[in-house]
Amino acid sequence: MTLSEKDLTFPVDGQLLMVLPRAAASVNNPDVRLPILRSDGDGYYLEMRVEADASDAGEVAVTRRVPLEDLTADEWEELNQQYDNLDLEALVDQGISKGLEKIQDRKIQRLFMALLTFLNPRQVGIVLYLYKLAAEQNNGPVVTFRSNDLLESLGYSRTKGGSFHAKVRSQLNRDLVALHRVELVLAKSLREGNKIGAEVIIKSILRIKSYKIENLSRDFDLAKAADYTYELADSYTVSLEFFEGPSRTGDYVLFAGDVDITQKLGSNAKNDYRTKLLLYLASRLKWDSPQDGQYLTISKQYLFKNLDLLGSNSSRNNQIFWRTVEELQQDGYILGAQELPGKRKTPSIHFQINSGRLRSNAKS
Numbered sequence: 001m002t003l004s005e006k007d008l009t010f011p012v013d014g015q016l017l018m019v020l021p022r023a024a025a026s027v028n029n030p031d032v033r034l035p036i037l038r039s040d041g042d043g044y045y046l047e048m049r050v051e052a053d054a055s056d057a058g059e060v061a062v063t064r065r066v067p068l069e070d071l072t073a074d075e076w077e078e079l080n081q082q083y084d085n086l087d088l089e090a091l092v093d094q095g096i097s098k099g100l101e102k103i104q105d106r107k108i109q110r111l112f113m114a115l116l117t118f119l120n121p122r123q124v125g126i127v128l129y130l131y132k133l134a135a136e137q138n139n140g141p142v143v144t145f146r147s148n149d150l151l152e153s154l155g156y157s158r159t160k161g162g163s164f165h166a167k168v169r170s171q172l173n174r175d176l177v178a179l180h181r182v183e184l185v186l187a188k189s190l191r192e193g194n195k196i197g198a199e200v201i202i203k204s205i206l207r208i209k210s211y212k213i214e215n216l217s218r219d220f221d222l223a224k225a226a227d228y229t230y231e232l233a234d235s236y237t238v239s240l241e242f243f244e245g246p247s248r249t250g251d252y253v254l255f256a257g258d259v260d261i262t263q264k265l266g267s268n269a270k271n272d273y274r275t276k277l278l279l280y281l282a283s284r285l286k287w288d289s290p291q292d293g294q295y296l297t298i299s300k301q302y303l304f305k306n307l308d309l310l311g312s313n314s315s316r317n318n319q320i321f322w323r324t325v326e327e328l329q330q331d332g333y334i335l336g337a338q339e340l341p342g343k344r345k346t347p348s349i350h351f352q353i354n355s356g357r358l359r360s361n362a363k364s
Contacts, residue, residue: 010135012128014251014360016205016242018286020127020279021306022062023184024119025050026270027091028310031059034088035115037080044068044076048115056302058287063185064118066111082108091116107227114178114226119205121272122154123175124279125261127205129153132257134240141243142209146235147172155262170230177226179205180238203241211236253282256357260331273307273324278333280306281353285360293360294353300339301346325349333357 025032033049046066053059068079082103091099096116103109119127129150133143148164156168185202211233213220225231244251264272280303281296290296300321304310307324309317328334336352353359 008257009254009357009359010132010257011252011254011361012131012282013242013244014249014253014286015244017253017279017283018058019060019062019184019186020119020124021276021283022050022060023064024124024276024279025062025306026308027096027116028308029305030310031305034091035086035112037083039076044071044079046111046115056299058284059302060186064115065183065185066115066181067183078105079108086112110174110227114174115182117270118178118182120270121275121279122171122263123179124275125154125263126150126172126175126179128255128259129261130206130238130240131243132255132259134243141240142237143240144235144237147232148234153261155264166230169232170225173222173232174226176206176208176236176238177222180208181226205242206238206240209237209239250361251286252361253285254359254361255282256332270308273309273320274327274331276307277303277324277328278358281328281333281351282358282360285353285358290353290360294335294355296351296353297340297348298351299342299346299348303349331357 022031027034029050031051031053033051035046035048038045038047044067046068047063048065049063050061052061068076071079082105085102085104087099087102089099096113100109100112103112130143130145133145134141137143147169151164151168151172154168154172156164158164181204183202183204185200187200208222211220211222212235214234220231220233222233259278261275284290284296284298288296288298304317304321307321309320311317325334325337329337332354334351335354338350340348340350342348
């Protein structure tokens, strides 16, 4: 990689990108199984499974789970009683907040929320920001950052006093703790020829190694802040768990250094279709063998599933999809896209990706 190229782009590990869209699947995705409580010889877990799709190797099985540490038998019973208050039907039909409203314990409610909304587009933006910093800091998987710098990159505005609103500060700590606490369970070798490897690995997206509070009069506890309060540390040092480093494996996707992770004011992160499509295209660059490194043909069914366009209003879904394609064209990631008729009325979209802004490097 030349110096000028490094300045313009940054690598994200191929294995992470292959699994990210599946790890981020929402409760509405037909492959998602709703949360369960599970115990085994190793401990107690709150977990959700995304089942594989037999029609496409890229739609791999992933389990995301929160280990419930230091639970007593009584606390496990209490948790099971709270779980009975989870309205699974409302979760899917009316939204996550509605499904959780009967759970009285705030900590348990927030644990469910972290698992159910895991890797929403805002959290994906945080992951991209951290991989970009890793390339700049050149300290392997270990990244140190100031919270205010990340909040600025996410596009949040400061108050008149110069600080950030408590709500967005709290949300950032909860996002970081979710990325630290939620584990992904998946087959290590996602692809070996036509086979999927059997060795199972368990990784978090990142692990928080340390954090700093600059005003010592503040009493800050990482987990308690995520579970109960509105607080944020001033800076964090994290380790990127999937980070292998392009020089070690040669398996990565290069992203444009000016990738936009800003959040639209007043908009729900789940409606950020632009980030979802960018991420899915990056993932398909690893799963498929793009012609000339830039031409991808993807079933519209899978595009809609991974963009969470799952409602029955096909006209609305189409409108959102093509508007999102247009946004990525304006950003320079997509040079062209056209719909191709498919067998059994399942059309595909043929994309031309701008390899100057999004490019896969195959495993050497």
